[in-house]
Amino acid sequence: MGSGGFTPAAALNVFVEAYEAARTVAELIRIYRDYGPRDTRTRCRLAFLIEEWGIDRLRQELAARLRRELEPAGRDMRRSGHADHLGLSPQKQPELTAVGLCVPTGRIGPEQIAELADLSDTYGNGQVRCTTGQNVILVNVPKHRIEALLKEPLLQQFSPNPSPFFRKLVACTGADYCNLALIETKRHAMELSRALDQRLGKDFAPMTIHWSGCTAGCGNHQAAELGLRGCRTSIAGKAVDAVAIYVGGRTGPNAVAGEQILDTVPCDEALPSVVAGILQQRALIKNSRLQSAVCAASSIQPESFSRKQHAEARFTSATGRRDRQPPRTAAASISLPKTTKAMLCRLDELSSGTGQKMTVMGKTLAVFVMEGQVIAMDAECPHEGGPLYEGTVERGCIVCPWHGYEFELHTGRCDTDPNLSVRRYPTFIEEGDVWIDLKDESIHR
Ligand code: SF4
Numbered sequence: 370m371g372s373g374g375f376t377p378a379a380a381l382n383v384f385v386e387a388y389e390a391a392r393t394v395a396e397l398i399r400i401y402r403d404y405g406p407r408d409t410r411t412r413c414r415l416a417f418l419i420e421e422w423g424i425d426r427l428r429q430e431l432a433a434r435l436r437r438e439l440e441p442a443g444r445d446m447r448r449s450g451h452a453d454h455l456g457l458s459p460q461k462q463p464e465l466t467a468v469g470l471c472v473p474t475g476r477i478g479p480e481q482i483a484e485l486a487d488l489s490d491t492y493g494n495g496q497v498r499c500t501t502g503q504n505v506i507l508v509n510v511p512k513h514r515i516e517a518l519l520k521e522p523l524l525q526q527f528s529p530n531p532s533p534f535f536r537k538l539v540a541c542t543g544a545d546y547c548n549l550a551l552i553e554t555k556r557h558a559m560e561l562s563r564a565l566d567q568r569l570g571k572d573f574a575p576m577t578i579h580w581s582g583c584t585a586g587c588g589n590h591q592a593a594e595l596g597l598r599g600c601r602t603s604i605a606g607k608a609v610d611a612v613a614i615y616v617g618g619r620t621g622p623n624a625v626a627g628e629q630i631l632d633t634v635p636c637d638e639a640l641p642s643v644v645a646g647i648l649q650q651r652a653l654i655k656n657s658r659l660q661s662a663v664c665a666a667s668s669i670q671p672e673s674f675s676r677k678q679h680a681e682a683r684f685t686s687a688t689g690r691r692d693r694q695p696p697r698t699a700a701a702s703i704s705l706p707k708t709t710k711a712m713l714c715r716l717d718e719l720s721s722g723t724g725q726k727m728t729v730m731g732k733t734l735a736v737f738v739m740e741g742q743v744i745a746m747d748a749e750c751p752h753e754g755g756p757l758y759e760g761t762v763e764r765g766c767i768v769c770p771w772h773g774y775e776f777e778l779h780t781g782r783c784d785t786d787p788n789l790s791v792r793r794y795p796t797f798i799e800e801g802d803v804w805i806d807l808k809d810e811s812i813h814r
């Protein structure tokens with residue numbers, strides 16, 4: 370993320386059993402010690418050695434040092450979704466629960482940390498775990514103690530169910546404690562998230578928001594859906610904090626670098642408006658892209674009454690560009706037609722393995738293709754309302770991006786909590802068009 374820019378990790382293609390892991394990593398470190406670049410401080414990174422050698426040479430050197438053939442990695446079992454562990458998560462032990470708490474920007478004072486330790490002694494087993502999102506988890510809390518724990522004053526500061534703009538907020542140390550920093554990251558991050566809460570409301574889907582105080586990128590700003598990197602600018606001759614803004618980054622097996630769309634935006638009272646505008650625009654584009662494509666691709670054909678009827682149903686409820694309205698306003702102002710069937714999209718507009726969000730007759734759906742079959746289900750996770758269309762498809766299940774609960778695509782049953790299930794709707798395909806029937810809701814449950 371730092372010098373050299375955003376570079377997704379390259380796969381070494383080695384299968385390592387647990388007992389061999391420490392030795393393997395030690396040899397990799399020795400290879401870096403012996404051959405790693407030392408010319409300049411900014412190039413003292415294993416990444417630059419890999420860039421120079423290529424991954425195959427590194428693998429050969431590793432095999433030589435381990436004095437054996439290396440097993441190939443086999444099937445990639447990584448998940449692309451990321452569970453943030455906030456809220457209540459059932460543990461493998463049926464009577465115990467893990468409670469994830471949001472520590473905004475990871476900043477916690479001495480009194481708060483002492484209180485957190487007390488809570489873990491009182492309700493759990495004395496353990497507190499930290500997450501990569503700068504949050505904490507109290508583990509091993511018996512179910513009958515949850516209600517009392519949720520009433521504790523510290524949980525009013527460190528919420529298990531934070532607003533969408535704090536939930537996945539990460540900020541590097543910044544000017545408070547880092548002498549490379551160009552700006553104060555944590556204070557600006559808190560102010561911006563508070564302002565976005567007020568402007569965009571709590572219904573906005575949680576998104577990763579990462580701040581780095583300089584180009585070193587310790588806050589992983591290019592790995593976030595919204596990334597902010599500190600810089601300086603001058604207003605009326607006075608140097609002020611500013612940010613470059615990135616969008617669309619993500620980590621995991623299909624990592625993508627966030628793209629810089631704005632440079633040198635001052636961190637003043639206008640910043641929330643700039644960012645809110647970007648987020649609203651991106652949400653609208655995401656919601657309407659597919660529906661606009663559907664409207665364009667399937668213009669009403671007068672010779673087909675049924676197609677025309679269903680197309681009308683779709684046009685009146687779709688929220689594509691035709692409406693020129695934000696989705697909720699458009700859906701609320703229409704009178705729904707009597708038919709319960711509507712065309713969703715063309716089959717070839719769906720791609721296997723990824724979910725799509727679609728709105729039909731005012732109902733928001735998550736739509737997937739699996740083994741040639743189109744599966745449509747309620748978009749909201751029955752656990753705490755996570756967006757299932759943003760989840761990952763694994764082993765025939767959709768994995769909710771918020772807490773990782775798994776729902777079988779063919780039945781809607783939840784494998785993580787048997788008391789939950791997600792509602793599915795029958796779909797059928799006619800001449801390459803995908804149709805849905807919203808009336809017969811429980812047919813596949
Ligand atoms: S990104 Fe820059 S400011 Fe932030 S911790 Fe790293 S070096 Fe310091």
Ligand code: FES
Pocket residue numbers: 750751752753754755769770771772773774
């Ligand atoms: S698993 Fe918690 S909202 Fe989906």
